[in-house]
Every structure is written in C-alpha cells, then in structure tokens.
Amino acid sequence: MIELHHIESHFPFQQVEWLEKNKFINTERGIKALHLWTDEEQMKHHMQWRDRFAEHAGVLTDRMIQTVNGDKAIPIEAGWMTLHDVVDSSFPVSDYPEEMGQFLGNYVLVPIEETDPPVNQSKERISAFIDVPFPSSTPRFRVLEKMRKEARQREKKADGLARSVEVDGQMQRVLAIESFSQAKEIDGQLFWENKGTELKPSVDVLCSCLRKWVENYGEDRLDLVFNGLNESFPLKNENGLLLLSRLVYPTEYVEFASWFNKTRNDDEVEKRYVALSNQWDVSKKIVAKFVHWLEEAKEKVHYEQIN
Amino acid sequence: MNKLTNQSTGAVLFQYDLYPEKVEHIGKVQKVETNYGTFALKKTTMKKSEADWFINVMRRLERIGFPYVVPVLPNKYGDYTVTDGQFIYYLMPWYEDHQQFRNPVQPEDTLVEQVAKLHSLTEKTQDYAADSLDESSQLLKKRWDLRKLEIDKYVDEIEQHTYYSPFELTLLTHFERIKFMALQAEEQLELWLEKANEKKSSRSVLCHGRLKRSHACYDEYGTAYFLNFERAVLDTPARDLAMLFRHFFQSRPWDEVEGHHWLNLYEKHFAFFDEERHLFMSYLTFPENIYRMIDHYRQAGRTKSELQMVMQLERRVLTMNRIHRFMNVVFKDES
Secondary structure, X not given: OOOHHHHHHHOOOOOEEEEEOOOEEEEOOEEEEEEEEOOHXXXXXXXXXXXXXXHHHOOEEOOOOOOOXXXXXXXXXXXXXXXXXXXXXXXXHHHOHHHHHHHHHHHHOOXXXXXXXXXXXXXXXXXXXXXXOOOOOOOOHXXXXXXXXXXXXXXXXXXXXXXXXXXXXXXXXXXXXXXXXXXEEEOOEEEEOOOOOOEEEHHHHHHHHHHHHHHHHOOOOHHHHHHHHHHHOXXXXXXXXXXXXXXXXXXXXXXXXXXXXXXXXXXXXXXXXXHHHHHHHHHHHHHHHXXXXXXXXHHHHHHHHXX | OHHHHOOOHHHXXXXXXXXXXXXXXXXXXXXXXXXXXXXXXXXXXXXXXXXXXXXXXXHHHHHOOOXXXXXXXXXXXXXXXXXXXXXXXXXEEOOOOOOOOOOOOOHHHHHHHHHHXXXXXXXXXXXXXXXXXXXXXXXXXXXXXXXXXXXXXXHHHHHXXXXXXXXXHHHHHHHHHHHHXXXXXXXXXHHHHHHHXXXXXXXXXXXXXXXXXXXXXXXXXXXXXXXXXXXXEXXXXXXXXXXXXXXXXXXXXXXXXXXXXXXXXXXHHOOOOHHHHHHHHHHHHOOHHHHHHHHHHHXXXXXXXXXXXXXXXXXXXXXXXXXXXXXXXXXXXXX
16 A cells, blocks of 8 residues: 655655546646556666667657656565556557657566576477367368477477577577567657566567568568668678577467467357468568568679679 | 657656646757746756766766755656756756845855865875876977877968968967967976976866856856866866966956956965966967867858958967066066
8 A cells, every 4th residue: 555645755746636546646747647667677677778778769658757866766665666656648659660660679688687697498399289289170170280280390390490599599688578569759750668577588579570471561661671670680691590580480379379278168169260361461471571672682682792 | 769768858757747737949058937936947968878877967066965956856757867868968956146135245256166166176186197197297298299280381372472361360460479378388398297296196176177158147235156067177276277267367357466466366265376377378378269269260161251250360379468568467476
C-alpha cells in the first residue's frame, strides 16, 4: 500500500491524486505511472537499462523520475517504487520504416552489463517437441505432421546457419518488446515506453519485431526496415546470418508443439492452428524478403568493389 | 534518424516537465516562458566529453559555493544536459541582464572582482615540473614565431609594391612598433619562465575560458552572474584575466590608468605572483589582434571595406600603444 503523502514528500510535485490506486497518479506536471519492484537487483538492472538505452539510442523513454533527493526509487513496504512518465499519443511507426529499423538496431545493441551469462543460441534451440509426432486423433493431424517435418528441416537449416557464425551464437539479452504500441510521440518525436521485465536474446527480440511489423503493417516496406536496421546493426556480416538463422528457426511451431504436449487439449487445436498457420506464413515472407535483401546487398558490395 | 532522435524544443523541455507558453530565440539561447517561470535553454555543439567536463565544472562551482554563476538545472531524470544526434542542450533559470543599476557600479569592475573571487576559490598549487613549463613556453614561442614569420613575409611582399593601398601604408607605418611589441611579449614570456623556474612552483585556477561582458548577466544592483562555462579549463589565472582585459580594451575606450585600476581591483582579491604578472603581460602585449586583422585583409572574400580596415587597424595600434603604457605603469610599481 502506497500513501499519496509518501509520494508527495519524495517527488517535486505540489498536487498529487490517484488516477488508479497504486498504478497512476495525476500531478500538476502530468500523469505519472508507478512501478513496484520486489527484486532490488532487477530494479537496478532496469534503471541501468533505461538510462543506457536513452543515451545509446538517443530517444526519449520512460526513465525513472528522480526524487527531490536525487534518488531514482523510494522504499515502500513491499520493496521499492519508481515513477515514470505516461504518454498517450501514438507514434506513427508505419510511416518511418527506415528510422524504426535503425531504432531497433540501436535497441538491441544497448551496452549493458549482464548479471547472467549470455545466451548460447545453439543449445537453446534444441527442442524435443519437433521430434514428437502428433497422435493420429489430433485435429488437423496430416497438416500438423507435415509442418512438423518441415519444422525439423527449418531447425536443421537454422542450426547450420548459426554454426557458420563466428560469434558462436552468443548474444546479450535485452528487454523484450511486446508491441509497436510502445512507440509514443512527444512533440513529433519518438518516446519509447518500456513494458514488462522479461529479458530476451537480442536477435530474438529483432525477429519478434520483424514478425510484428509484417503482422501490423504488411511486408511492403520491410526492405526499408532492413536498410535502417543495417545502419545500426550491420547485417552484411555475422549479424545477418544470425538473424536469418533465428528467422528460419520454427519458433511458432515450437511454441505450438510445446503448448500441445503440455495440455493435449484437442478442442483448442483449431484456433491455435489458425494462429500457427498465420505466423508460419509471416515467417516465410520475412525469410524470403530478408534473403532477397541480403543477396541485393551482396551484389551492391560486389558492384562497388568492381568500380 | 531525424524524426526519432533530433529533439524539438518541446521534446527537450518534456525532460524537465516544462511545457512552454512562449519561446523566443535570442542567439544560441531560447527564452522559454512556462507556468513555472522563465528559463534559458542553451543549444550547444559540445561533444559528450566536453559536456561531461562542463557539468563537472558547474557542480564544482556549486560545491565550493561560488554564487556568481547562473546555475544549470537538472532534468527530471537527474541529467544536467540533454543530448540529441547533433546538439547538447542545457537549461538555466532566466536571468534578466540589466544595463542600468540601482547602485553606482561599473560593470567592468564587478566582472574583474568576481573573476578574482572565482580564481581565488579554485586556486590549486601544481607540482613543479621544469620540463612542462619549458614545453608550454616553447610551444607558445613557436606559435608566435610562426605568426611573426607569416606577417614578415607579407610585409616583405607589400614593400615590393610601387603604390601602397591605404591599409598597406598604415601597416607599414606602424610595423616596427608592432614588431617591437611582439618582442616585448617574448621578453615577458622569458621572464615568466625564469621566475617560475626559480620559484619551483606554479598554480592553476578554474578559468572561465571566454570571459566577456555578454557571458555574464547583471542584476539590478550590478552583481554579475557568469554563464557559458563551456570552455572552462584549469590553467594559469593570467590566461583568463588577459582574455578579459583584451575584451575590455576592444569594447570600450580606456587608458593605462583604468587598466591599472582593473588590475589593482583583481589583485585586491587574488594577487598575481611576480611570474604570473609577466605571463599576463606577455599574453596582452603580443599583437595577435593586429595579426588577425592582417589575415582578414588578405582574405579573398573579406567583408569589410578598405576604409573600415584602416580605421580598425588604427584603433588596434592605439590599443597596442596603450597596452605598452599600461605595462610600463605596472612594472614601474614593481621597480
């Protein structure tokens, strides 16, 4: 339980009232969101992440607002509380594919010290579910089995690509991006709202964003996203192969098979299958576009070398 | 990345939780009126490392309690500067710069006294290193020699002309005097080195780095508050004071008595060591201002007319002669 006077005494606001108890306050300087933390290490990691992210990517983000004493958090009964800006207006993400690509590259390259060792992709991608056949009674049995076999091929292909990368699949973790609705606008500029606390390998975050881009805005301007991404996260080297390997890897299938093997819920298969099928198509489109982009980029380099 | 990272005034001020009601551009500063008062937002081309040093300077001034400075305000995240792709911004409270005062004060006197206080509060004795003193003296001498050589060559060139332009004629008339002043500067520099080596110690202070009237705001009582510490350095106090005096010499009529008065005023709060006085004089006497005019005259696309150039050169020669008299007054006291 947080008392308003506790907030008033720590932060430089004259008027504070609840908009939503323990979640949002209204102040004379705008609406602010409260974030409660029980794990101090996690909170410190997020403080560092947001500060470094703002500095590295050069965009506005919901960093911790300082108290009058210059602290970034105040102690509360359950742990700590931090205060953040709330911005309502959405940034027109789809109008800026190149800029967003560059932003994503900067996002995944935020220099941050990890407490946990970096993720080794080749170990993580071994998934037992790909080898488990579906019972013949499963709805959509034939098509799912076909998908399973193709998923196994995709997995092998992805593994081959990852092995060819010198960095050995090691990558840092960054805060996962839930959706592009996290992009807000302040006076025409991007304000990035961080959500959740889950850290994911950087290339997985990129893959997930590319999928969200196609799902939300189609594949037409994906080339421009790659161009922008290439500015901050050069794709013509190992990064490109690593990204391709993760795009080829059948993430959507593994998620589906994992759900199925845990629940064995035949009633929901149809609904889940539709989602899987859509995601499968999206992955296919992205891989095709990305391979084409990489080939064109190689040709360009070759042409530049000749001339 | 313009749309994402090049911040508008609104996006910069958001980081201070300020929403402007009126923004007025005054040079590199934006006067921002908000519900919470009026502020000055400065846009700079400082690099990150320069900005870090600048903030370090401002915080040091705060720690030592130097009150004659326009403070830099932190934003809501505790940062003293805001960066976008190209520029670094910082915010200050708006200080109205008064030209008329309630008390009978001379703005130059105030500035000199407050610089002395700044130097006095930040004084630090340096470890004696003969090599380092020699090196800095040699560097300066080398630079001066190069400048002299360039100008000598130019004067040789114009001496070949059958007819001289008015500017050339003025320069030739005063050239021996200009050379003499350059020599005086070198002599003062040698005296500084000799005395500093004898003394086996030197000191540094926090130098503002670009002292001039427009880098201070005066309140209605004539108290000056410094701003623009972006070029601040730890260096000899002689450097800062010479820069300020040069500014005075160019911006208003003065004579050696007034110059001496300013120096006395400074030394009332922060007395120069003998060797520092020589260094100060050495900085002042070297005719760099005249050399710069010659450079400007030689430029293909110069903006000033021949007449303007001649008048300016005459004025600078006059200033140079005053500096010489000022130097004589200062060292007469010593002898």
